[in-house]
Amino acid sequence: MINTLRLLDIMARLRDPVSGCPWDLKQDFASLIPYTLEEAYELADAVERGDADDLREELGDLLLQVVFHARLAEERGWFGFDEVAGAIADKLVRRHPHVFGDAVFASDEERHRFWEASKRAERLEKGKAEPPASVLDGLPEPLPALMRAQKLQQRAAQHGFDWNAVGPVFDKLREELAELEEAHAAGDPEQIREELGDLLFVAVNLARHLELDAETALRASTRKFIRRFQHIERQLAAEGRALADCTLAELDALWEDAKRRERLP
Incomplete structure (x- = not known):
């Protein structure tokens, strides 16, 4: 608690119109968005790498973004950090009646239905006289495409629009x-783009049916690609060669060597 108050005081001093930091004073909600997103992804990276030291640091960096946004809001007379913390505390209690009340859910599915119903009710309480026109409304456009696709599919599935087994997927x-192959053979760029998008969308649906997170799975595969490609670079550097000096067959052989090494104990 002491360090939380200290952080809030530091943020206030950074934003002081007279003695504050010029860079911090120039920021607004919009200018902070790229930093907020970057910190969230760096936190995810630390979690996936299992690096406890980086995790602590990235949590702090992300907390700074929350404190910064709350300070900007406080300066406008909207709300402060305490109201932010209080609102999320109230929401957690409200959405967990099985923990903070007497409710009993027979299954995770029933609990999830209650959670979604609570979110819909909260949206209506925010001054919207009518419910959303679509059950798919409310998902932010800036979400990463894979993540947004999976959330949209989950929403649709909750209302019965889903395969009941993985086979059809x-x-x-x-x-x-x-x-996609037919579109490529026809040479229509717009059709190729559309069919590629459809393929990716179904791949996300497959991840959902396999109870996997598509975004996390792709990040893991991307890290694997980097790891194997860097193995190729190291091997070539040891031989005094460059990528441009090699044939595709030679590079592929080194790639297969990287895969074999990963399978070793």
């Missing part, structure tokens, strides 16, 4: 791949 994936 594999079939749909093969169907979309065939359509």
Whole structure:
């Protein structure tokens, strides 16, 4: 608690119109968004790497973004950090009646339905006289595409628009791949783009049916690609060679060597 108050005081001093930091004084809600998103992704990276020291640091960096936004709001007379903390505390209690009340849920699915119903009720209480026109409303556009696709599919599935088994999803994936190949053969750039998007969308649906997070899975594969490619670079550097000196077959052999090494104990 002492350090929280200290952080809030430091933020206030940074934003002091007379003695504050010029860079901090220039910031507004919009200018902070890129930093806020960057810190969230750096936190995710620390979690996935299992680095406790980085995790502590990235949590602090993300907390700074919350404190900064709250300070900007306080300066405008809207609300302060304490109101932010109080609102999320109230929301957690409200959405967990099985912990803070007498409610009993028979399954995770029933608990999740209550959670979604609570979110809809809260949106209506914010002054919206009518419910959303679509059950898909309310998901922010700036979400990463894979994440947004998976959340949209989850919303639709909650209302019965879903396959009841994973088999048909594999079939749909093969169907979309065939359509992409046909579009490529036809040479229509717009159709190729559309079919590629459809293929990715179904791949996200497959991840959901496999109870995996598509965004996390792709990040892991991206890290794997980097790891294997850097193995190629190291091997070539040890031989005094550059990537441009090699044939694709040579590079592929080094790639396969990287894969073999990863399988070793």
